[in-house]
Amino acid sequence: VSTTASFPDRFAAARAKFGPLTFGLDPSGDLLRRWGLEDTPDGVERFVDIALAASAGTVGVVKPQSAFYERHGWRGVRALDRLVSEARSDGVLVLLDVKRGDVGSTNTAYAEAYLAPGAPIAADAITVTAYLGFDALEPFFAAAATAGGAGVFVVTRSSNPDGRPLQESVGANGKAVEVALLDALAARNRAVAPDGVGPFGSVFAANHGPPSGTDLRSMGGLFLAPGLGTQGASPADVAACFASCPDRVLPSASRSLLDVGPDVGRLRDAVSDLASALNDSLRA
Amino acid sequence: VSTTASFPDRFAAARAKFGPLTFGLDPSGDLLRRWGLEDTPDGVERFVDIALAASAGTVGVVKPQSAFYERHGWRGVRALDRLVSEARSDGVLVLLDVKRGDVGSTNTAYAEAYLAPGAPIAADAITVTAYLGFDALEPFFAAAATAGGAGVFVVTRSSNPDGRPLQESVGANGKAVEVALLDALAARNRAVAPDGVGPFGSVFAANHGPPSGTDLRSMGGLFLAPGLGTQGASPADVAACFASCPDRVLPSASRSLLDVGPDVGRLRDAVSDLASALNDSLRA
Numbered sequence: 001v002s003t004t005a006s007f008p009d010r011f012a013a014a015r016a017k018f019g020p021l022t023f024g025l026d027p028s029g030d031l032l033r034r035w036g037l038e039d040t041p042d043g044v045e046r047f048v049d050i051a052l053a054a055s056a057g058t059v060g061v062v063k064p065q066s067a068f069y070e071r072h073g074w075r076g077v078r079a080l081d082r083l084v085s086e087a088r089s090d091g092v093l094v095l096l097d098v099k100r101g102d103v104g105s106t107n108t109a110y111a112e113a114y115l116a117p118g119a120p121i122a123a124d125a126i127t128v129t130a131y132l133g134f135d136a137l138e139p140f141f142a143a144a145a146t147a148g149g150a151g152v153f154v155v156t157r158s159s160n161p162d163g164r165p166l167q168e169s170v171g172a173n174g175k176a177v178e179v180a181l182l183d184a185l186a187a188r189n190r191a192v193a194p195d196g197v198g199p200f201g202s203v204f205a206a207n208h209g210p211p212s213g214t215d216l217r218s219m220g221g222l223f224l225a226p227g228l229g230t231q232g233a234s235p236a237d238v239a240a241c242f243a244s245c246p247d248r249v250l251p252s253a254s255r256s257l258l259d260v261g262p263d264v265g266r267l268r269d270a271v272s273d274l275a276s277a278l279n280d281s282l283r284a
Numbered sequence: 285v286s287t288t289a290s291f292p293d294r295f296a297a298a299r300a301k302f303g304p305l306t307f308g309l310d311p312s313g314d315l316l317r318r319w320g321l322e323d324t325p326d327g328v329e330r331f332v333d334i335a336l337a338a339s340a341g342t343v344g345v346v347k348p349q350s351a352f353y354e355r356h357g358w359r360g361v362r363a364l365d366r367l368v369s370e371a372r373s374d375g376v377l378v379l380l381d382v383k384r385g386d387v388g389s390t391n392t393a394y395a396e397a398y399l400a401p402g403a404p405i406a407a408d409a410i411t412v413t414a415y416l417g418f419d420a421l422e423p424f425f426a427a428a429a430t431a432g433g434a435g436v437f438v439v440t441r442s443s444n445p446d447g448r449p450l451q452e453s454v455g456a457n458g459k460a461v462e463v464a465l466l467d468a469l470a471a472r473n474r475a476v477a478p479d480g481v482g483p484f485g486s487v488f489a490a491n492h493g494p495p496s497g498t499d500l501r502s503m504g505g506l507f508l509a510p511g512l513g514t515q516g517a518s519p520a521d522v523a524a525c526f527a528s529c530p531d532r533v534l535p536s537a538s539r540s541l542l543d544v545g546p547d548v549g550r551l552r553d554a555v556s557d558l559a560s561a562l563n564d565s566l567r568a
Contacts (some may be wrong), residue, residue, distance in 0.1 A: 101415070105443045109354070121357055
């Protein structure tokens with residue numbers, strides 16, 4: 001797959017080789033301690049070394065959660081920078097979980113930070129949030145729509161129960177907030193990839209069951225399904241939720257895999273086992 | 285005012301001395317070029333030098349927008365770190381505009397990054413977003429509720445028209461999303477500051493007019509009113525929107541002030557003039 005391929009094409013190639021699993025790389029203070037590392041920027045650097053060794057040649061996509069790097073300030077962000085660039089050099093796709101979202105002019109700056117050609121931390125894809133409006137996300141979409149562009153995953157349905165009241169609120173158009181986002185993403189994907197899979201994705205948790213009255217395949221893009229394991233979703237939940245588009249979902253697991261570390265061999269085995277189980281349950 | 289005072293008390297003291305103006309410190313690529321600076325981490329460091337010189341002794345609160353530092357990667361975040369710590373050493377309050385928001389466990393990590401005692405970038409207050417649920421913001425609220433704690437401003441009504449469809453959507457309780465957030469903030473402020481002003485604030489734009497049927501004073505907290513000038517709100521709009529609580533609003537301006545730079549004297553004059561105009565229009 002050429003580096004000018006779209007993010008969905010890059011994911012399809014990675015999935016064919018390693019399965020759909022997305023490995024969440026979240027160095028919480030608690031995890032660092034359990035791995036015998038200091039809860040310091042140096043500890044995060046050591047975490048990055050181990051995470052890179054466990055990921056290269058084992059998994060297709062990694063998903064660092066920015067918060068766990070930011071909690072060590074600029075030195076933590078420097079470790080994240082190294083993780084992103086070395087993982088990509090190793091042929092691993094990086095979906096950076098930053099959940100940025102602001103007004104359009106500010107989103108332009110965030111797109112320059114994480115998606116644009118020459119961005120200081122250039123990810124294959126990022127997560128964004130839409131409280132300030134779907135149309136305000138345009139700078140992210142513009143960066144994603146270019147050849148060799150990135151993927152953008154708009155948080156639509158989150159795994160936590162706290163998110164339901166807002167995400168189920170109903171707009172003036174009669175649609176729930178989460179349904180309106182799926183429809184808006186579908187319109188954009190149709191415009192750039194009428195017959196394929198477009199770069200405008202959705203973060204959509206599987207643990208609340210399949211959405212009623214909506215065929216997720218019709219969104220025309222990829223789904224990040226967070227919270228496998230720790231947050232309550234099983235591979236079977238993921239298969240049920242995305243039954244119409246099993247080849248378009250990136251199921252993500254973090255704590256349940258990292259808990260077997262820091263031994264690289266054991267991490268690789270846990271990642272491979274879960275990737276294989278997901279391959280079976282998400283056969284297209 | 286002691287360093288163990290609440291954020292609303294620290295703001296009240298700053299307001300008495302300098303007026304309510306919040307000076308937005310947004311080093312966009314465009315602004316750096318107009319100031320004759322490179323659009324590089326070094327250029328951002330020079331911007332920080334000038335911004336600090338213009339702010340100390342001139343304004344009570346500064347509001348750096350994180351996106352414009354993140355677009356220079358970890359070196360940009362290092363410049364932001366210096367801005368935050370030196371501004372606070374100079375006696376200027378720092379409201380860091382990061383608009384973070386995720387599930388609760390991730391929000392704990394973000395609170396450790398920006399609000400906790402000993403945080404690597406410890407701000408007086410930050411902005412957060414609630415797409416993943418109001419209750420998921422609990423780690424931020426916990427950090428804000430401690431003695432000498434921080435302020436937290438939940439984005440409620442944004443200045444951009446794109447934000448209206450989601451923010452006006454109606455929940456199962458019959459309330460618009462933005463009204464539900466105001467009510468939830470009010471309940472939390474009543475619990476910790478029944479007779480005063482609590483630490484749980486709202487980002488609430490003045491340019492859509494006053495909210496119908498809601499007395500903003502009843503929220504019991506502070507308001508950040510973004511977008512003064514460039515985004516269309518005038519001091520009169522701010523006075524009309526917050527007529528019931530003129531002493532609780534932080535009107536923020538960035539581009540309209542920065543455009544007179546990079547001369548420190550001219551920046552100080554522009555800041556003082558606008559602060560004085562806002563003092564007149566927001567007389568309590």
